[in-house]
Amino acid sequence: MPAGPPVITRGNVKKEGTNPLSTPPLGRCGPRLPMQLFQVGFRGEVGGGGCRSAVITALVRETPQAHDRRQERLSTFWGELSSLSTQFWADPIAHHRALDVKIGAIKGSHCREKEVHPPKLDGLIGDYDYAFLFKPNLPFMRKSRRAAPFFGLNDHMPVILALVLGFQHALSMLAGIITPPIILSGQGGVNLSAEDAQYLVSTSLIVCGLCSMVQITRFHVWKSPYYVGTGLISVVGTSFTVIPIASGAFAQMYATGYCPTAADGTKLPCPRGYGALIGTGSVCALLEIALSFTRPRVLKKIFPPLVTGPTVALIGIKLIESGFNNWAGGSGSCAGRPESGPFALCPRVGAPHALPWGSAEFIGLGFSVFVTIILCERFGSPIMKSCAVVVGLLVGCIIAGATGYFSDAGIKTAPVVSFIWVKTFPLSVYGPIVLPLLAVYIVLMMEAIGDITATCEVSRLEVEGKLFDSRIQGGVLADGINGLLSGLLTITPLSTFAQNNGVIALTRCANRKAGYACCFFLLIMGIFSKFAAALVSIPSAVLGGMTTFLFAAVGVSGIRIISTVPFTRRNRFILTAALALGFGATLVPDWFKYVFTYSGDNRSLTGFYNAITLVCETGFALAGFMAMFLNLVLQEEIEHEVVDEIQEGVAAAKTADRNDDEMDREEWARIEKGKEDSDLEKGSEGEKRG
Numbered sequence: 001m002p003a004g005p006p007v008i009t010r011g012n013v014k015k016e017g018t019n020p021l022s023t024p025p026l027g028r029c030g031p032r033l034p035m036q037l038f039q040v041g042f043r044g045e046v047g048g049g050g051c052r053s054a055v056i057t058a059l060v061r062e063t064p065q066a067h068d069r070r071q072e073r074l075s076t077f078w079g080e081l082s083s084l085s086t087q088f089w090a091d092p093i094a095h096h097r098a099l100d101v102k103i104g105a106i107k108g109s110h111c112r113e114k115e116v117h118p119p120k121l122d123g124l125i126g127d128y129d130y131a132f133l134f135k136p137n138l139p140f141m142r143k144s145r146r147a148a149p150f151f152g153l154n155d156h157m158p159v160i161l162a163l164v165l166g167f168q169h170a171l172s173m174l175a176g177i178i179t180p181p182i183i184l185s186g187q188g189g190v191n192l193s194a195e196d197a198q199y200l201v202s203t204s205l206i207v208c209g210l211c212s213m214v215q216i217t218r219f220h221v222w223k224s225p226y227y228v229g230t231g232l233i234s235v236v237g238t239s240f241t242v243i244p245i246a247s248g249a250f251a252q253m254y255a256t257g258y259c260p261t262a263a264d265g266t267k268l269p270c271p272r273g274y275g276a277l278i279g280t281g282s283v284c285a286l287l288e289i290a291l292s293f294t295r296p297r298v299l300k301k302i303f304p305p306l307v308t309g310p311t312v313a314l315i316g317i318k319l320i321e322s323g324f325n326n327w328a329g330g331s332g333s334c335a336g337r338p339e340s341g342p343f344a345l346c347p348r349v350g351a352p353h354a355l356p357w358g359s360a361e362f363i364g365l366g367f368s369v370f371v372t373i374i375l376c377e378r379f380g381s382p383i384m385k386s387c388a389v390v391v392g393l394l395v396g397c398i399i400a401g402a403t404g405y406f407s408d409a410g411i412k413t414a415p416v417v418s419f420i421w422v423k424t425f426p427l428s429v430y431g432p433i434v435l436p437l438l439a440v441y442i443v444l445m446m447e448a449i450g451d452i453t454a455t456c457e458v459s460r461l462e463v464e465g466k467l468f469d470s471r472i473q474g475g476v477l478a479d480g481i482n483g484l485l486s487g488l489l490t491i492t493p494l495s496t497f498a499q500n501n502g503v504i505a506l507t508r509c510a511n512r513k514a515g516y517a518c519c520f521f522l523l524i525m526g527i528f529s530k531f532a533a534a535l536v537s538i539p540s541a542v543l544g545g546m547t548t549f550l551f552a553a554v555g556v557s558g559i560r561i562i563s564t565v566p567f568t569r570r571n572r573f574i575l576t577a578a579l580a581l582g583f584g585a586t587l588v589p590d591w592f593k594y595v596f597t598y599s600g601d602n603r604s605l606t607g608f609y610n611a612i613t614l615v616c617e618t619g620f621a622l623a624g625f626m627a628m629f630l631n632l633v634l635q636e637e638i639e640h641e642v643v644d645e646i647q648e649g650v651a652a653a654k655t656a657d658r659n660d661d662e663m664d665r666e667e668w669a670r671i672e673k674g675k676e677d678s679d680l681e682k683g684s685e686g687e688k689r690g
Contacts, residue, residue, distance in 0.1 A: 128161050133168075133383045133507065151511040153232070153459060164383075165509050166517020170525070171387040172499045173237050173518070177204050178535050179547050180238040180492055183322060184246050184277075187332015187347070190259065190270040194410045195423075198533045200490070202418040204238050205526030207491045209519040211236045211482040215496070216515040218474055226293065227474030232455045233504060233515040234475055236482055239495035240554055241443055244318045245436045245621075246277055246492070248589070248614055252432065256610070264341065266333070275425035276433075282487030283429055284437040288445050288480030296449060296472045306571055307627040308446040309561035314582045314620035315443070316555025323551045326544030327366035329357040347540055353405045362541035365405070369396035369545030386503045389546055396542035405539045414533035418526070420489050427487070432610035439621040440493065441483065448479045448496040450561070458501050459510035498557070570637050574630045582623030585616065592616040 128149070135141070151157045181200035185192040192200075218231030250273055253259040259270035291299065325331035329346035337357050338344050345354035346362070355361055369392040376388035384391055400406055452475040456463050475496065482494045500518075504510050525531050565571050585591065595616075596609040615621050 125158050125160050128158055130161070130164070133164065134381045136381045136384070137379050149508065150460070151509040151514075153461070153510055153512060155511055157509070157511050157513055161509075162511065162513040163517050165503075165507055165514040166519075167521050168383050168386055168507065169233070169235065169500050169503050169514060169518035170521035171390045172503050173208070173235060173497055173522070174525070175389045175393060175546055175550060176240070176497060176499065177208050177237040177522075178532075179543075179550065180204070180240060180243055182536060182538075182543065183243055183326075183331070183547075184250075184274070184492065187267075187330060187334070187343075188247060188322060188325070190250055190274045191267050191332075192269050192271065192274065194533075194536060195414075196269075196271070197536045198410065198414055198529055199418060199423045201532040201535055202526045202529045203420055203422075203489065204491055205522050205532070206420060207486060207489045207526075208235070208237050208494065209522030209526065211478075211485070211494055212519045212522070213516070214482065215475065215478050216512055216519070218471075225470075226477065227470055228481065229478045230452055230455070230471045230475040231512075232452070232459055232461075232471065233500055233510060233512065233518075234452055234455055235497050235500050235515065235518060236479070236494045237497045238486075238491060239440070239444060239493050240319055240551065241315055241440050241447075241495065242277075242281070242437070242492050243322065244315065244618060245433060245440060245614075247322070248617060249273075249277065249430065249433045249436075252610060252614060253430075256606075258430075266342070271425045272428075273430075276428045276430035278425065278487035278490060278492060279427035280429050280433050280487075281437055281493045282427075282484050284434060284441055285480050285483030285487070285493065287438055288441045288483060289477060290480075291442075291445055292473055292477035292480055296469055299445070299449065302632075303442060303446050303628065304631065305561045305564050306574055306631055307624060308443060308450075309558050309565065310575060310578050310582060310627055311439075311443050311558070311620045311624040312447070312561060313555050313558025314579075314586055314623050316551050316553070316558055317583075318586050318619060319551035319554060320548060323544050323548035326540045327363065327548055328541070328544070329355065329359065329362040330540040352407045353403065361403075365396060365400055365539065365541040366545030366548070368399050369393060369542055370549060372396070373546075373549055382506050386499075386506055389549060392549075393538070393542065393546045396545060397538060400539045400542050405541075407537060410537050411530060411533045414529050416528065416530060418529035418532070423490070425490060431607040432614050435611055435615050436618055436621050437493075439615075439618075439624050441480070443620075443624065444479060444483070444493065444495045445476055447498075448476050451496045451498045451501065454498065454501045455504070455510075458504045461510075568637050570634055574627055574634065577630055578623040578627035581626055582619040584619070585622050586619030589617050589619075 178201050181204050182197065183189060185197040185200050212235040215229045215234040215236060216232070218227055218229035220227055250259065250270070253270065253273045253276075254261055254267050258276075259273045260268040262268055322331050325335050329335070332347075333341075333343035334346035334348065334357050336343075342349050344356075345351070346357045346359075348354065353361075372392035372395040373388045376384045376391050380388060380391070397406075449472055452472055453463055456468060456471065462468050479494070479496055486492065486494045562575070565575075592613055596613065598605060598609055600606075615625075
């Protein structure tokens with residue numbers, strides 16, 4: 001055992017009682033490196049005169065075998081750090097983020113087995129501080145300064161902890177998974193029966209659990225360089241992106257007679273329309289599968305943040321309309337406040353505590369959910385923060401149940417157990433929604449790339465190189481396959497969820513065991529259909545308070561993507577043109593409704609016109625196509641032209657300031673002269689009076 005701590009210098013490694021180990025030099029790294037090395041096990045700092053000296057002190061107690069392994073890792077570490085520091089000196093701005101991420105990966109690979117007394121992090125329970133997950137953030141409580149241990153992708157971890165964190169992941173996904181089937185099967189969709197809605201919610205949970213396993217496991221395609229899945233905690237859920245497309249398509253189906261309508265205008269259940277949606281979705285998923293074999297670099301060039309950012313933002317903005325309608329009582333026929341009929345009250349006449357749309361009681365119910373979400377974020381424990389939406393939904397349901405808004409009839413009649421294909425729908429391809437759904441899958445592909453990159457970052461894995469590219473390829477391919485299978489499994493298209501990245505960052509657990517536990521709980525929730533029946537019976541106002549928050553989060557994600565785009569003149573022009581059409585079609589969705597006046601018997605021509613109308617009335621699709629076209633047509637600005645433009649702007653500002661200063665001086669001189677003239681006049685008048 002060494003008598004004291006080893007001292008590692010820039011050119012070598014000196015350890016008391018051992019021979020120094022020669023290592024490659026650090027190289028020139030210029031300014032202080034933006035990093036902290038070896039937070040676990042090693043404690044030290046890099047810096048001092050622009051990297052002229054770099055001293056890392058390690059407190060280590062180790063066996064000879066562990067010492068040899070550490071020396072090998074340190075030698076590799078110095079080589080990698082030398083290369084990175086040279087790149088950083090060459091271009092600090094471009095390599096700043098890559099350097100931080102790489103150092104995080106180096107820390108994870110070179111700093112194992114270094115704790116003096118490592119806690120027991122395996123077995124059934126282990127020595128994990130479970131109170132950390134449940135301790136609220138109250139003003140009078142002392143905050144713990146000790147961070148929870150980080151669990152890497154393949155680290156050992158206690159079984160109970162994996163189950164607890166997996167349950168947390170499942171709860172964070174729950175609201176996002178159940179929202180699309182509830183909306184699309186309700187009055188704003190195809191008006192299915194309560195039994196069909198319960199089945200769709202149960203099946204969504206089951207299918208999302210199974211497809212998440214595919215993403216987490218990562219399969220190698222035999223005799224090829226391709227993979228299926230990311231090998232990370234990349235979970236999938238039903239996509240919000242399809243909701244505006246489906247809502248417009250269903251309205252068109254009822255208007256054209258594709259879906260049945262009663263004599264009084266009431267929309268009847270339309271399982272045929274739902275089957276057309278999921279059948280068309282499965283066919284369009286082939287586009288994402290084909291694009292998954294393209295290099296990520298090429299995909300990012302064709303679909304950069306300049307294209308995907310405004311598209312995602314407009315999806316969120318369009319969805320907020322549905323959330324607010326539900327918040328006020330419902331998004332179906334009762335939203336028009338008819339004076340008579342079964343929907344004169346929301347959700348319908350004869351329902352428990354039915355009220356007119358927009359009543360104060362509905363608004364208050366929605367606010368109870370919204371305020372609870374905010375309070376959980378401010379005062380909640382880590383597990384409550386990641387599940388704030390579900391906690392808000394639970395509080396709203398408790399208030400609604402206590403005030404008589406709930407009906408347990410659907411829960412009592414629901415079967416105990418459900419599974420896939422208990423109910424089926426006639427699959428078909430509906431031509432008018434092919435183009436919009438192709439745009440949806442392009443958006444889903446770019447969302448998957450962004451979410452997988454974020455998952456690698458919070459999991460302390462590399463975000464560049466061959467391994468990272470293979471994770472992107474496998475994730476996009478799995479996303480396309482999941483979209484293909486989802487229609488065959490009676491569910492709308494799926495997407496890779498981003499909520500779980502927040503859970504990983506909050507709990508410091510990127511371990512696949514927690515991901516598999518999450519899939520297990522999703523399967524349990526879906527199989528026991530009484531749980532789905534309880535979710536379907538949630539009042540629309542409670543659901544609206546939750547979904548409004550979720551849909552706004554989608555819009556914020558789009559704004560975050562746009563913020564990564566440099567605001568050059570070219571990019572501002574593209575955003576302006578795309579958002580002009582996107583916002584216009586979102587705010588006035590009927591603007592293109594009366595362009596085509598054909599009313600003949602040619603169904604193919606009618607379907608073609610309907611497809612064009614649906615695309616032009618879908619704001620995010622219109623904005624996405626316009627941004628993609630202009631991004632490919634308009635030439636990139638040369639760097640010096642951008643600099644010249646900035647310099648011209650600065651010079652113009654200086655000239656304007658200079659002109660303003662001159663005008664101010666002239667104005668002030670006139671004022672002073674006016675004062676002097678006035679004083680002289682007063683003096684002369686005084687003399688005359690004297």
